[in-house]
Amino acid sequence: MKVLLYFEGEKILAKSGIGRALDHQKRALSAVGIEYTLDAECTDYDILHINTYGINSHNMVNKARKMGKKVIYHAHSTEEDFRNSFIGSNQLSPLVKKYLVSLYSKADYLITPTPYSKDLLEGYGIKVPIASISNGIDLKRFERSKTKEEKFKEYFNISSNQKVIICVGLYFERKGIIDFVELARQFPDYRFIWFGHTPMYSIPRTIRTLVREDHPKNVEFPGYIKGDIIEGAYSAADLFFFPSYEETEGIVILEALASKQQVLVRDIPVYKGWLKDKENCYMGSTNEEFASLIESLIEKKLPNTCESGYEVAKQKSIERIGHDLKEVYETVLNRGHTNESEQIYLKN
Template sequence: MKVLLFSEGKNLFKKSGVGKALEHQMKALELAGVNYTLDPDEDYDIAHINTIGVLSEKILINSKKKGKKVIVHTHTTYEDFRNSFLFSNYLAPFIKRRLIRMYSKADMLISPSEYTKNVVLSYGIDNKIEVVSNGVDTNKFNCNNIKKIFKQTFSINKPLILSVGLPFERKGIIDFYNLAKRLPQYDFVWLGAKLNIIPKKIKKILNHKLPNLKFPGFVSDEMLISAFCEAAVFLFPSYEENEGIVVLEALSSKTPLIIRNIPVYKNWLSHKENCLKSQTFEDFIENIDLIVNNKVDVKKMVENGRKIAEERDLKNIGIKLKNIYGEIYEEEIQ
């Protein structure tokens, strides 16, 4: 059994969650001993498609014509496409029609969370959907024996409030900026690739100088892990996620976590058990104070968070994917 892992526009998406998800799939399949290729011209038995572009649909159609089973990963939804790129809100209805067409043609769908599964089902799609986390490399995102170089490199002298992600309005970057403005006693750093296809109001934030706010852009894995390990708080104010790989990385690194209270985290992240959840802007301020000044059991939270990350370790994800492939492959050869 050989699997085609296909992701369109690798150069565009390599610094995004979809790019990270593909990396995770590759590592997970290697750990599980599953043979895979990234080249659609090679022979394969199952196509596992991660994107919804023109080439992705072509791979889907050609695979079906050849009698091969096709899995489409539902990384993209109408809800998470909005408030991201320039013109994303204008394009979102077209994207929704496109993803419905592609998802409906698949033999099986994989969603990264129960929340995303329910969103996809709400579109009227009735394909079988398996839920498999995007996973995290818990060996990599581990603060034991790592070089703590981030604060020194970026001249961080105050408690570090960290966030990671593409600088989209949907990710909560405006709130992050306003928190930095409100809380000069902390250093705020947002890591993530700076793109040309973002609205002017976001570019204005990225270019506006606050003494306690930095936007270093995309950094190496070594620098990223150091940032997690040196942060007082990982603050992720995103309004819409399908899972949030950076949340898993924070949990794995035992970085105290503050998130927005949105539906995707229901049933697996709990307030004061493994994170702090914020409903309002003032909640974020209060929750930062609770963690930085040890007014909550931070040790319990990060230990519980690490257990969640270990459940979603890539070795476990590889086993789940292998079982799904095996099930669909058996259908193919019968």
């Protein structure tokens, strides 16, 4: 079995969750002994596993079909998570949905990160079988490291008595960036650091202004940072606060859980079945609730859920994801032409 992993615009998307998902796929396939290639000109593969949605991606699918290859589309995106992101995204979202449905329907099988996103896709009327498989997490990479933590503290000049709250994400309203800044205003003694970057020309003016100037002094936007500094931040911070309104999974949450960090998220449907309030994380719905939870968690007035959160990350390790991907590949190859009514369900 040989798989062509195709990823259009890799440099552009490398800083996003989709970019990290490709890296996880490569490592997952290596872990279970599946040969793969990234060479789009390759012709001796058995399955095209495609992750992106541009015109070249569309052409790759058509090319694979003409050669009689099997096609698996990794459905990272939905209409719901396209909204409240780039300029004009809300106006374009119905067209994006129509385009995604057209692309996804060309596949023999779909893979999507969570049961929630699987339900959304089925609600679009897509008849292609869908498997829910997490994007996975590299547990070793996010093990607590004093060296990494010191690099993070030195980079940001964090003193021993400072309380630090972090988030990682693109500069999208959907990610809860407005709420992040608003809550920071209520806690001037805490440092709020938002890691991540989005080209300013692509986001609405309100978000550009928020990032550039309209935020209190205790909020920092250092941009996209990788390696020891961000990995040290995950474990050295006092809280990972992710107020996103819509996700298909949220790789950054898995990274925080793998770091044994205390996690606070918005109570949204995507977390149903794997995140549980007061058990492996804390959840809120309004800024009033978040304010109360932030203060209580930072001041250690609530029980710590880090160990239980780590158990969630363990269930989504790259090695486990590799076995799930292998099962889908074998299903597609062994069944010949996929019957639209056939489904398999993978439990993560």
